[in-house]
Amino acid sequence: MKAITQAGYGGPDQLALTEHPEPKVGPGEVLIEVKAAGVNPVDWKLGAGYLDSLMEVQFPLVPGWDVAGVVTALGPDVPEFAVGDEVYGYIRKDSAHLGAYAERVSASVRMLARKPAALSWAQAAGVPLAGLTALQSIDRVEVTAGDTVLIHGASGGVGSLGVQIAVARGARVIGTASERNHEFLRSLGAEPVTYGDGLADRVRALAPEGVDVVLDFVGGGAVHASAEVHRTPSRLVSIADGDAAELGGHALWARPDAARLAELARLADEGKLTVHVEHELPLAEAARAWELSQEGRTRGKIVLTV
Numbered sequence: 001m002k003a004i005t006q007a008g009y010g011g012p013d014q015l016a017l018t019e020h021p022e023p024k025v026g027p028g029e030v031l032i033e034v035k036a037a038g039v040n041p042v043d044w045k046l047g048a049g050y051l052d053s054l055m056e057v058q059f060p061l062v063p064g065w066d067v068a069g070v071v072t073a074l075g076p077d078v079p080e081f082a083v084g085d086e087v088y089g090y091i092r093k094d095s096a097h098l099g100a101y102a103e104r105v106s107a108s109v110r111m112l113a114r115k116p117a118a119l120s121w122a123q124a125a126g127v128p129l130a131g132l133t134a135l136q137s138i139d140r141v142e143v144t145a146g147d148t149v150l151i152h153g154a155s156g157g158v159g160s161l162g163v164q165i166a167v168a169r170g171a172r173v174i175g176t177a178s179e180r181n182h183e184f185l186r187s188l189g190a191e192p193v194t195y196g197d198g199l200a201d202r203v204r205a206l207a208p209e210g211v212d213v214v215l216d217f218v219g220g221g222a223v224h225a226s227a228e229v230h231r232t233p234s235r236l237v238s239i240a241d242g243d244a245a246e247l248g249g250h251a252l253w254a255r256p257d258a259a260r261l262a263e264l265a266r267l268a269d270e271g272k273l274t275v276h277v278e279h280e281l282p283l284a285e286a287a288r289a290w291e292l293s294q295e296g297r298t299r300g301k302i303v304l305t306v
Contacts, residue, residue: 003102004286004304005060009049012287012294020062023098023106030081031073032107036125037100037283038066039302040157044290046096056095063286064100064304065092067107068115068124078109086115088265090128090256100125101286103306113261116268123275126157126301131264131273133239133254134162137215138169140250141235145170150203150211150226153218154190155181157301158239160276161264162215163188168272171213174206176222181299184276200228214249216241223247276300 003020025031043063045051068088071081081087089112091100098105115124143149149166153159154175166173167189175190176199182192193202203211203226210231216222219240227247230236236249245251267273279302281289289302 001103002283003062004064004283005062006047007060009047009052011048012044012290014047015063015287015290017284017286018060020060020102023102023104025073025075025106027076028078028110029075029106029108030071030078030087030112031075032067032069032087032105033072034067034069034100034103034105034306035121036068036306037064037102037304038068038125038128038130039064039286039289039293039304040066040129041293042129044293047290058095058097061096062099062102062105063096064102064105065090066125066128067091067100067105068121069105069306072104075106080109081112087112088115088124088128089113089258089261090132090254092129092256101283101304103283108256110258111256113258113265116265118269118271119275122277122280122303122305125303126275126277127161127264127268128261129254130157130301131161131165132257132260133158133217133252134165134215135260135264136254136257137217137237137239137252138162138165140237140252141213141215143169143171143213147171147212148207148210149173149213149215150229151175151190152214152216152222152226153177154185154192155299156217157298158217159215160184160188160300161273162217163190164273165267168267174203174211176218184299199225203229216244223249277303279303280305
């Protein structure tokens with residue numbers, strides 16, 4: 001099969017479209033014909049070696065943890081799915097080796113759910129990691145109706161899904177983003193504010209009594225910038241700044257979760273969750289996808305189609 005592979009740590013220039021052996025399909029796993037693979041910042045950070053102290057990596061590495069595709073074979077003891085089922089998932093395994101940037105990939109049923117019918121293949125591939133990150137963050141601090149939630153990085157992949165999930169729960173959402181993304185945030189149900197100096201004043205202009213929850217999906221000091229307007233430090237989550245825990249909040253790394261993937265699919269099929277795909281590129285242009293991701297200016301998601 002064809003796959004994007006990386007022979008060793010490095011940048012986008014290390015990625016190549018190669019012939020690669022077919023993945024094995026073990027007990028509790030399925031083989032997926034990949035229709036689309038989501039691109040996340042963690043992909044190129046892993047490829048650059050930034051996570052070497054955390055994760056075992058085997059080369060040649062096929063990157064990618066987000067997949068949407070069709071089940072084409074079953075391993076032993078898989079009552080959950082049948083050949084022909086359309087699925088999507090966050091397929092992070094114990095070690096990084098055979099990922100989703102390929103024509104086929106195997107994955108545990110623990111990491112998969114049925115693809116949302118309301119979303120295209122590209123949109124579905126943009127959900128798993130970003131959507132689970134957003135949903136698990138929201139669940140960690142128990143966002144409910146009536147909460148005022150400040151989301152940093154609200155126009156990105158995680159943030160844009162987080163806005164919609166929080167709105168679906170009846171929360172009021174204030175989202176930070178560059179001015180070019182303010183109308184986009186309004187379309188998702190958020191009240192936009194710009195980054196930078198004076199952020200606390202701009203937030204207080206919208207919420208004079210402060211906010212109940214802060215979700216930091218961007219880093220760069222956002223958790224400290226929020227301190228003046230955050231009423232409850234324990235209801236702080238960051239996926240990009242370990243200082244969140246020191247401030248009394250939570251530093252979160254998303255976990256594969258089939259039940260929550262099913263919840264995200266339900267929200268999508270109910271019309272409460274959609275995905276803006278900013279860049280949809282063919283598999284062979286994975287290097288370009290990484291370059292775009294590294295720029296850090298993508299609205300929504302970047303996706304590779306197979």
